[in-house]
Amino acid sequence: MMDTTRRKRIEIVVEAVRAEQVTELLDRLGAKGWTMLPVLSGRGRRGLRRSGDLSGVQDNVLILCIAGEAVVEAVLGAREELLGARPAIVSITDCDVLRGEHF
């Protein structure tokens, strides 16, 4: 495809209370940016999580970070800090981006 650059999409579903820690980690590892989306509900090993209770402890968010190989390797390297024993999932997909110099 013309004018596009190959990058990776990192998509992380994580508890809202830990979201800031994750974005700080991404910043620290050299990511040029990220986008955070709200999540309504989810199911995983820890059962059902439904967003919206008053304490906010059941809320999840989805964090999308498009980045180059180097950042992806750094994120994989920090998997312990990222995941620990916490509820969270991480997936990585190939993609092509416009304005590749920004990622």
Next chain:
Amino acid sequence: MMDTTRRKRIEIVVEAVRAEQVTELLDRLGAKGWTMLPVLSGRGRRGLRRSGDLSGVQDNVLILCIAGEAVVEAVLGAREELLGARPAIVSITDCDVLRGEHF
């Protein structure tokens, strides 16, 4: 990539009123988890759908399910139950995940 496992991302955009049926189907077909995201609006064959009317019948959601080949095949096999004649789209993408044993 080190320590990652190849899996598939199934992403389904479906009416909110039918979302629970879809997640129950995924559970039944052996998916280990899913995540549901809110949708603001969408356009498809049935024209524009804008979330937020009082009855909720125009609301869509996006359901993300990361799973292995077996579940993906089962989901494709259940396409009639999943889609029927209803407004909905399904896309499947390759991805790499951390903690592959969880999917």
Next chain:
Amino acid sequence: MMDTTRRKRIEIVVEAVRAEQVTELLDRLGAKGWTMLPVLSGRGRRGLRRSGDLSGVQDNVLILCIAGEAVVEAVLGAREELLGARPAIVSITDCDVLRGEHF
């Protein structure tokens, strides 16, 4: 995979105030549909953007459009209109869809 068709996922993160312009562009370029998701916050070259201020100027949205090669090429061709000097990112991923004739 049985019964699926190869298509492309175009995912655009863009300011909410410009979202309608983007969907109109997609409609004009022949996309058969799109889905718009809310964004909580994001970071990019212009620093942090947090949704929810009263004027709405900091709100972002994510627009997902699944389409065939022709539309993707048209979108890439319209990159100036799409991006200009504005805050926005565009990524394109391969995917397989059910009911391929709809995209």
Next chain:
Amino acid sequence: MPDLNILLPTPVLFFALGMLAGALRSDLAVPDSLAKGLSLYLMMAIGLKGGAALAIAGAGGTMLPTLAAGILLSLLLPLPAYLALRGPVGLDRTTAGAVAAHYGSVSVVTFAAAQGVLSARGVSAEPFMPAVLAAMETPAIVTGLLLARGAGGAVFSSRLLREVFLNGSVVLLLGSFLIGWIGGAAAAQQLAPFTTQLWQGALCFFLLEMGLMASRQLRAAGRGLPPALIAFGVLMPLFGAACGLGCGLLIGLSPGGVALLTVLSASASYIAVPAAMRMALPEADAGIYVTLSVAVTFPFNILAGIPLYLWLAGA
């Protein structure tokens, strides 16, 4: 200017403002969650006030006949609606059944707006009318489904039965009515600032949003709304009103009560029935019933219908 105020009640003017702002494509918008909250508030307040009034004043002999009439109207009004939609309008069977169900059922905000006008004019009505409102919400769904699907086969899944009988609007209306009745005069007085004093303002706010929503629906429908359908959306409420008026007069309700029964029969559901139809009749075209109910019949009733119905009822 008390006369102008009665001709053009403030909440109705806010509805018109909303429709106008929407038509001109202003960016005025009420957050969805606020609109949902206001609609819950209206149901709570209607129920509480009605229940307390019933506890204070007693039912009188007209309560049971009126409830029965309401249920019958809800069950039967979908029949003529279905005939008109199949014949002159020419809808497919499923969509016709779905639309018909909306017109047997009722609209809480139309009821609320009529109550607002009555109370501004100092006209009282039977206290049990909110119970009639709740009773009329769901019977029409049964008729609509039978029309759409025929009597053979399993018409009602358990999921659907829940949707119908435990629909949020019905539960909240009936629950609040019962709570108001238990609380009686003492609770009514304690809750008056919430149920009575806030009422007009909340109604204004909500009707502003309904006006915006009606405009939005109209625009989204675009050219998709044929004239025959629009005619149905205006004539069917008039037909329903005539039936409701007749029943009210036969039963011997007060002018306020006749007016409210007329308004209920004329109104069309836009919360409970669309949700049930979406679940039970996925093949029916939701664009048609949502648009018709929210963007044609609701504005017609608010702007032209209520004054007419109240005048006919002598209220």
Next chain:
Amino acid sequence: MPDLNILLPTPVLFFALGMLAGALRSDLAVPDSLAKGLSLYLMMAIGLKGGAALAIAGAGGTMLPTLAAGILLSLLLPLPAYLALRGPVGLDRTTAGAVAAHYGSVSVVTFAAAQGVLSARGVSAEPFMPAVLAAMETPAIVTGLLLARGAGGAVFSSRLLREVFLNGSVVLLLGSFLIGWIGGAAAAQQLAPFTTQLWQGALCFFLLEMGLMASRQLRAAGRGLPPALIAFGVLMPLFGAACGLGCGLLIGLSPGGVALLTVLSASASYIAVPAAMRMALPEADAGIYVTLSVAVTFPFNILAGIPLYLWLAGA
């Protein structure tokens, strides 16, 4: 029916309605943002009213002892809770510490519901009780963490300290209390329509949502809640209540004040403490403490506890 109204206060009936609707799987739902807004409103109103009352009536000699008692109760009640959770209930150390913290801390809405009942009965209480409420929110977190982690090592990160001491509930309660105190009688009168007249209605609305939420939590927990845990969720509030009652009587509070201190000691946090525990003890099972607090102890206190505690306190 004033007697029925006192036996079954309207807000409590709305809680029951919410639980019932949830149990029957009705689709009745209050938007999340509205529930959050109502909870902020309750804290503002509680704080403002208390502060103004303090400015008007003065503290009297019992304020400092009551504050001290509240802080001690919050610090110490987690100890017996922890022992019960480790022993008979058999939770792991971390989760036991996290759950214990909830029971030292307090629930704003339980306090609000009790205040509502008192004011409906015309019973007054010491004006500084909202300050006691705020003071009891966080000490329990310290004890819970020490129990879960032991005293060695860095128990408190700076992020956690912020979570604990600048928790939104605490800041809003104390801030409103101070603002109410500064404003005094003049501000109290200006704000009365907001803080006092709206109060009962907002409480009804919020308790409806709390009932729905409790049902939702119960269902999500499914079979995950062993009987021993449920027993703890009912017995621990009774134990807390006994301690609070004793302290209130020793200090010599008015019957209303004794009742409120009893209610505070019996109640368990569902906003401030879960948030802090999620941050500080990620290994603890959030499903357990959220469900226990929202779906067992809260309903027990609202439906059975408050009448009992008020009766014991002679209020």
Next chain:
Amino acid sequence: MPDLNILLPTPVLFFALGMLAGALRSDLAVPDSLAKGLSLYLMMAIGLKGGAALAIAGAGGTMLPTLAAGILLSLLLPLPAYLALRGPVGLDRTTAGAVAAHYGSVSVVTFAAAQGVLSARGVSAEPFMPAVLAAMETPAIVTGLLLARGAGGAVFSSRLLREVFLNGSVVLLLGSFLIGWIGGAAAAQQLAPFTTQLWQGALCFFLLEMGLMASRQLRAAGRGLPPALIAFGVLMPLFGAACGLGCGLLIGLSPGGVALLTVLSASASYIAVPAAMRMALPEADAGIYVTLSVAVTFPFNILAGIPLYLWLAGA
């Protein structure tokens, strides 16, 4: 303590509480949809009260001159602002034009806070001031765009014209004003619990959120706000206030009216103008104008400006 209450009005204290909580990074947060709803409420209530007051009291000879003065102030104040921003502050042309537009336009909440203080002091003002508020919202946008782009070329797309003239704030303010005027005394009385009694409480709630928002903006801006810009954000309101004060005295408004015109001229838009600028001048730096308006000028006006302007106006 009536004196303390006048020196430190309750809503202002809630603003300070919000700023403080934000600065200390408390997790206190008001849901976005609630903040939007409160801002709609304030506009409805301001409009309704003003319109009804106009219907009751009549315009008097000063209405037209004041409207004209307001429009002129809105059109002209961006000029000195632009010169200062280009010269001493050193912004690029586009961003300078965008920022300048904010300072010709007005802030609804600053106006509301000033009204709250006036009414707490028992000082009345001309009833048409809400119409002046609405009239001043948008003319500044025209000037700002001309400054940023020059007169050549198509300055106004149709999308932009809609944004400017049908901006939600303007439509709601003017619409409510008109509706209040039509409704007159009767409607005013019916709506008083909503527009008047709730007013102070809603203002407190909203200013709490504005304080949190100001802190959030300040933090997001980080080191991005040079001292010259901060100085502009404090001095420009003083300059605007002087112009507004002069006009008000020349026209011969009452002290309350002079105060409000002064406040309007001193205030900067944070809803209508940012939205229009984002659309019309995408190259302008939104971070600068949003932060300056919400996090510098708004707090300055609320905490220091309003008392000063009211004192200058003798109100």
